[in-house]
Amino acid sequence: MWIKIDVIDLEANIIYLPTTIAKTITEVAFVCFGKKKVLTQVQVMEDAAVTDVHSFNNPMTIKISKELANELLIVESLIYQLVADKGNIVIGPVIALLLGNRSHLYNPYYMKKYSDRLGVYSKFGGLIYGFSCKGVDWDNNVVYGLYYDNEKSQWRYGKFPFPSVIYRRNFHVSERLIKKLIDVTDGRLFNSTRFTKYELYKFVEKNKFLSNYLIPTELSVNESVIKNFLKEYKKVILKPIDLSRGRGICVIEEKQKGYKVLDYRNTEYLEKYLDDDDALEIFLKPNRSFFEKYLVQKHLELAMIDGSCFDVRVVMQKDSNKVWICTGIECRVAKKDSLITNISRGGYALPLSVALTKAFPDESNQKLLMQQLDNLCKKFCNHMDQMGEHFAEFGLDVAVDINKNLWLIEANVLPSFKGFKGMDYNNYLNIRYTPLIYAVSLTEFYESVSLESDKEE
Structure with a gap:
């Protein structure tokens, strides 16, 4: 159910719920918010309107005591979901973006770069915040960072519980701390590691099918x-x-x-x-x-577009069903007289169909090559899941040679999407949304995104 929280001035740990919810819960239950868990008295809100009609835009108001709010580190102004089952009441979701170590740079202005990811906030609500490991108080299980205020479309400073899920956005963090965060979230920190090009090569080489695509x-x-x-x-x-x-x-x-x-x-x-x-x-x-x-x-003899080499960037992400899907494909064409296809080095982006038509003007059937590309990328992602790490996002760079053979160049755990932004802004936004939707699917509130996904299909 969708809820808004009203904090009342009481010194005991008490939560007041509508009759329809309270009657399914024991008189004393654990209230969970992120990784905070507090034993709490459950009481009925006598004045609550009994209704099953609630939504993000029309949430049901519940009341909690000031003492409970302080222990849970609740941000009162947000819209949440509530899931209740006998002795447990879960409020959330609570999801965090793990930033790097430059905590002095992380301010509301800096965090605006993440705001477009929250365009789907109304699907799941809850507390979404960014933090640095330097902002973690391990002794008191408290995290200092910035949370997203959806009503104001602003990022604000705050003090929070450890999150249920962490979306890793930076690799300048010690592996010792990453291990602690993985333990705290019960393995729900994704993009848990990155690898060198050679480490990737040696791991992929073990797969008989994929080894055929290695240079x-x-x-x-x-x-x-x-x-x-x-x-x-x-x-x-x-x-x-x-x-x-x-x-x-x-x-x-x-x-x-x-x-x-x-x-x-x-x-x-x-x-x-x-x-x-x-x-x-x-x-x-x-x-x-x-x-x-x-x-x-x-060095490969790559197919060319107007005398410039190109490669294919395929974005693979896990969706709300925890399945690898392709959320975007772009072809990156190098600037004239360059072998570097990256957009940041002067390259430009084209849709795959346009690029293949330009590269192979005498070939009308592109379907087979696209099927091979899709098969290669899905098999790669499923193989990477066997590494023992938690991945949910890859930017795969694939080369096409003059004979239309595909070659796996590299895989980026935190890919950039500059080409998509200029080529198809709606697709760019969908790529930006997907990791947060996946993060919610790892929580008790998975239905709020999985049902939406089923509706779209």
Whole structure:
């Protein structure tokens, strides 16, 4: 049931419920709000109108004592849901966004970047807040952060209980603290870890089906590894194992005489020619970073759009039924004379159908390629669920070569959606909403989002 809370000035732990609810509850019950749980007297609201008609816009008012509100850390002004069963009364949902460690930056203005995610707030209501681990008082089980005030469309400072579910939005947090938060939420912290490109490669390699979509890759531990790859594949790409958005990339191609190098490690890429093997060695030796946290990979001959390479970004998310679905596909086309497709590096986005038509103008049937892409992405996500972590969102980067073969480039746990925002704003919003809907599905209030999902289908 949808409720609004009226806090009354009483010094005992008491909750007043309408007769229709109170008669199903024991006289003393636990009231739960997030991970707070308080033993409370249950009494009947004699003046309450007996009605089963209630909604987000027309909630039923219940009363709780000031002492109970303080113990639970209730934010009085919000619209909640209430689920009751014998000795337990749950008010919520209580969901948190885990931010990074720069708590001095997290203010109402900063949090506006998350406001568009709350466009579906009326589906579930409750307390949605953002916090940093620096704002956690572990001794008193209290979290300081900013909550979303739906009525004012503003973020406000507050003090809260530990949430029922955490949507991890930053990876600059120690694994020790993440483990504590996973324990506190009984495993309901999602996007629980991220991985390097090579860790992903080695895990996916274990799957017979998925291994067919992997680009030959090895850790770049010394010059010999790079030279051997050049000897076998003629053109290789060097990538940092733990960076994204095309940062740190270098391409080396064996020519009839010497080598051609395209260096994207700085803002402006450098193109240089090396006369022979000695010149290659001279280029590699001072660049020690190539042998520390880099991998070397066969360079693919990608399909082109108007002379520019492109790749496909597929957004996979878990829905209210906890099932992996594709919520968005865009093709990212590199700017002229660049191999970097990222929007932040000058690329632009196209719908998949438009991109495939431009890349393969003589081919009319795109359906098979799209089916292969969908199958690949779903099998990837189901395989990742076997890692023992809690994932609910991936941005998969898939390459299409000149022969229309698909190749899995990488997977981002916290993908960006810049291309979608400009290409299809409604789809962009749907992508932004889905993780919170999934978060609610992990709580006692799952029906409020699952029923809506069934209605849409």
